[in-house]
Amino acid sequence: MNVLREAGPIGHPARPVSLAIGVFDGVHRGHAEVVRRTLARAESGGGTAVAVTFDRHPQSVLAPDKAPPMLVPLWRRLEAIEALGLATALVYGFDLEFSRQPAERFIERLRTGFGKLLGITVGTGFVFGHRRSGNLELIERLGRELGFAVEGVPPIEEGGEPISSTRVRERVAAGDFAGAGVLLGRPYSLAGEVVPGDRLGTQLGFPTANLDVTGLALPPAGVYAATAWVDGSRRPAAVNIGWRPTVGRTAGTIRVEAHLPGFAGDLYGRRLELELVRRLRGEVRFESRQALVEQIGRDVAEVREWAGNNGLPSATAGSL
Incomplete structure (x- = not known):
């Protein structure tokens, strides 16, 4: 996988990019759908798909006593994303300074760094930026203003409930590896x-x-x-x-x-x-x-x- 530490032009000449943004802890089936739609937009627009993620869970910096344990280390997270067909990732180091970045500034940082944005894909519940001020609605507004597409992917359900990293952790804590695998879409x-x-x-x-x-x-x-x-x-x-x-x-x-x-x-x-x-x-x-x-x-x-x-x-x- 091609791992970037900051947004910058990809290719010569620079190609437009389709971004998937999230923590992607465990890379479960819901995350896989975000990646799939990101890849589809990149293919249709003649661009490059990029996963934008963080080197640690944001809660480990913002509220360490409440931070959930991660399902996989960063390197395995990137491998799982790459296995879905997405070969480039932008990994930001998440610290207190990064957390104070306004949500609008974060999106602008991506847009100006990469150049042309085809679009941004996130889960519908994704929040980001200083004091969690950024969400799907804000990204949609910026997309209209700056000229890129935005797609919010609703949760995929299993057993009548949304698939989430929390549910996978619960299955792991219970020793239910088969159940965790169903949520992940691959063996735990x-x-x-x-x-x-x-x-x-x-x-x-x-x-x-x-x-x-x-x-x-x-x-x-x-x-x-x-x-x-x-x-x-x-x-x-x-x-x-x-x-x-x-x-x-x-x-x-x-x-x-x-x-x-x-x-x-x-x-x-x-x-x-x-x-x-x-x-x-x-x-x-x-x-x-x-x-x-x-x-x-x-x-x-x-x-x-x-x-x-x-x-x-x-x-x-x-x-x-």
């Missing part, structure tokens, strides 16, 4: 960069990839069977989400650790995506490390069996 996944851990998994005989999931919405603590995407291929994974009470590490940040049976390679610093399939058990405090090791062995065996039944490689040895 937990994504993050692999960071160094304390190598406890290696000491126990089950090396793990430790994901940085700071600020992300997480499922209930427990052990899960999952599919891990590594170098474009699918591999089985046994995933632990929790605080590891058996080894006396009950405080601090919750951890997401993935053991990939049979995988030999270094994942540090790489991005890993885990499609959680089902919960095997809750997180348990065992009486000894040996009891923990034995249970992990049973968990991994169950994951291998599941992998074999679903056509995934399930080698019995390997390291991370």
Whole structure:
């Protein structure tokens, strides 16, 4: 994906642009419809489609205590948008200074930066600008004054209720991955960069990839069977989400650790995506490390069996 940090001419000579604006947290089916209509306008007008978004949720700056956890990190959000066919994104760093920008100034900033605007597409409930003063009505007024089209996309419904990022978070928090997938329009996944851990998994005989999931919405603590995407291929994974009470590490940040049976390679610093399939058990405090090791062995065996039944490689040895 072509990622921009400020609006500017695209192409030589500059092509007109069709903009989709939003946070796009999770890139669910409602967001996908906004992108689809943005692409359609770009194609019909001989222009370029651009997604305009922010590097974080605005609430994390404006009201941190009320900010929802994000469903995916920024890089995965952009990948999901690109998978819909939109190859250019303008990502603004959202901070207090940016938040004080009047709504009219923000739209003018986009128009003057890109040059000719074919149109702007947003969800009907989209708000922006200082004190949330910008909305669809304001964009429509500016469109009439400045000569660009505006389209507000109403929410898509599922089960009689509008699809929203909040609903997806609720499904994830309940461990309902199938339900989350229905709202997203693709399998739910937990994504993050692999960071160094304390190598406890290696000491126990089950090396793990430790994901940085700071600020992300997480499922209930427990052990899960999952599919891990590594170098474009699918591999089985046994995933632990929790605080590891058996080894006396009950405080601090919750951890997401993935053991990939049979995988030999270094994942540090790489991005890993885990499609959680089902919960095997809750997180348990065992009486000894040996009891923990034995249970992990049973968990991994169950994951291998599941992998074999679903056509995934399930080698019995390997390291991370």
